Structure formats: structure tokens, C-alpha cells
Amino acid sequence: MSNNSENLEKIINEALNLKEKGKTISEILNLYPEYKNELKEIFQTIDILNEEKEKVLPSKELLVKILSGLTPSKNVTEKEFSRYLYRSKKEPDFSGYKGRGSIIQLLERTSLMTMKKIYLGIGVLVLALIVIGAYYLTAVTPNSNQQTANQASSSQSPASSLSAAQEAQLLAEATSNPDTIVNNLLDNSQVSSTPVESDPSLTSSSSSDVLDSLNQAVDINNL
């Protein structure tokens, strides 16, 4: 850099300082007569910048647009509550934003998608548990049904055995076929052969009733 250029920079610096201190341009120019033209052009440059600055004004619509983007604070009574517990506030609308707004939008959506994935995962897990539970129930039910049936047959009342014998007797009277009658009665007696521990008197009475029925059926046949 030449000495002349360095000197000019130094003079410009001093001239600007003097201007800031309140000296007029003509006063400053008189202080540096050898750099008068250069300094004059420097001050003209600053004037042009000032003039152009005044011409640059943003539209009021832009200010309104930005200010309307601020969400007004609401009273608790005016707040809209979400029915979703996991979504505390509404999804922000970034449709009007450009540049970085789109990145924010992307991050926001990615976060929501992650939340959705978590809830989807939990849903699948619950569904899987339901299916496993159902499978377990269907696998176990036949045995339990069998047990229930056995319990039911074991606890079949002597009265029902008795009525079966009476039915067999009536059938014998109607058909006069002793083999059928005997088979039916034997079937019934097998079903009811399991003793009912709770009331042995009932068991013995039912057996004797069956035998009596058998005898009667044989007598009918002989006749």
C-alpha cells in the first residue's frame, strides 16, 4: 500500500472523528486543504448512503404479518384443551414459512412421527398380548370343558338316573324289546355309577331303583 493511500485513510479517520465531534464539513475541509477533493467525495459518499437509507422502508404489511404470527396469550378459560393426553398443544402451522421454517417444520413432523411410532408399537404389543391370551384360552378350554363335563356327569343327581330308568321301563313297555331296554339301563347306570360322596344314601337308593326297574323289565318281557 502506498504512503499516499495510507495517509488518505488516516485523514479520512480524523475527518470522521471531527464530524462526530460536531465540526461542519467546510471546517474540516479547510483543515486539510491538500485532501480537500478526496474528503469532499468521502462526505458525498456518506450523503448518498444516508439518502438511500431513507428510501428503504419495509412495507407495513410485513410488520403486521410478523406481528400476527405472535400467538396472543390467552386466559385459562379461553384455552382450547386437547382431548389427546399426549398432545398438549396443536400442531403449529409452518406453511407460510420459507427456508429454515421448512427445517423446523420437518423436525416438528419427525418428532410427531416418532411419537406416532411409539404409540403404534404399544398398540401392536397390546394386540399381540390379546392374540396370545385368546390362543391360551382356546388351548386350555377343551380340557377344562372336559373336566366340567366330567364334573357335571359325576354330580348328576340320582333323581335323573331314576327318571332314566323309568323312561327305559316305559320304552320297554312300548317296544317290548328287552335287549334295548337292558342296554339303555346299563348305559345310564354306568353314567351314574360314580358315587356322590356328599350323599351316599342317594347313591344307594338310585342303584336299587335301577335294579328294580331291570327286574320289572324282565318280568314284562317274560309275560
Added chain:
Amino acid sequence: MENDNLQNPKMLIQKAKNGDNEAFARLYELYFVPIFRYVYFRVKSKNEAEDLTQEVFLKIYQSIENFEDKNKSPLAYFFTIARNTIVDYWRKKKELSIDENELSEEIPDKNPSPTELVEKGQIGEIVKQSLKDLTEEQQEIIILKFINERTNREIADLLNKSEEAVRQLQCRALKALRQKFKDSKIF
């Protein structure tokens, strides 16, 4: 007292940090024009300046909680965000310019010359073009000093430079601008 609070940016930013949207709105009104002018002289068009200004204020709104009052003025905070936004903008532009350069080899440049602009009375365009020919530091200093009317101390804080360095850059930038205006026959 209440009126003082409404004019004091430091009070306003504290209120804004506590969620007071009215204080926010007041801050926006105070800094809207300086920020817009700062952005306008550093980008190509008014539309882009408007979009970027909007982006700057959105970022401030989202990051106001991060503002820490460590001898830093709210305006410096606003300018820092505006500055970072512009740096991002030009970074993206440079990425795109690779494709644009390929096209520009085939299409002749139809931008009017500075003399044509002077004849049309479009001094503003010359100013913008001349500013763009300066280094990034020089551009910032000229805009902050003569467009935004900041003091050398404020500019030094904002750019993390000494006041002496700011003065030097300012003089060099003014000298370069003067030469450009002279070449464009503005004066």
C-alpha cells in the same frame, strides 16, 4: 414509569422472555426498520429482504429465552441473529450458484451498466452493487455505521473487533466506495 418501560429495550426483552407478547410486539416495532435495512443492503431484492426479515424475527421469537443480558444490548442480539441468517442465506446461494454459473456461460449478462443506472436515476441500485463489491467485513461496517447509525463501539462489540480495527475498515471501505461511485459518475 410505564412509558419508560415501553421504551426501554432491556426491560422489554426481559418481559418478552417471560412470555409477554405485547413487549415482543413493541421490540419488533423498535427494531423492524433497522433490521430490514440491514438485510436489504446485503441481499439481492426487496422480496428476499422481506422473507429474510420475517425469518429473522421468527428466529428471535423462538430463541428469546436464550438471550442473556451480559452487557449486550437487545439490538446487538437482533443484529447477531440477522447476521447469521444472512450468512446462511449466502451459503445456500453459493451452493446453488454452481448450477447458475453453468447457465450464465450461455446467457449474455443483461444487467444495466452503472452509467445506464445513473441515467435512469437508479442510484440505489448502484449503491447496492457497489456495496456488494466490498469485502463482507467492509459491507457490514458500512451498513451498520451509515445505514443503521451504530457507534464504532457497538459495531466493535457486534463483530468482536477492536474499535481501532473498525475505524480502519470503515475508512478503507469508504475509500473503495468513493472510487466506485466516481467510476459510476454519480459525482
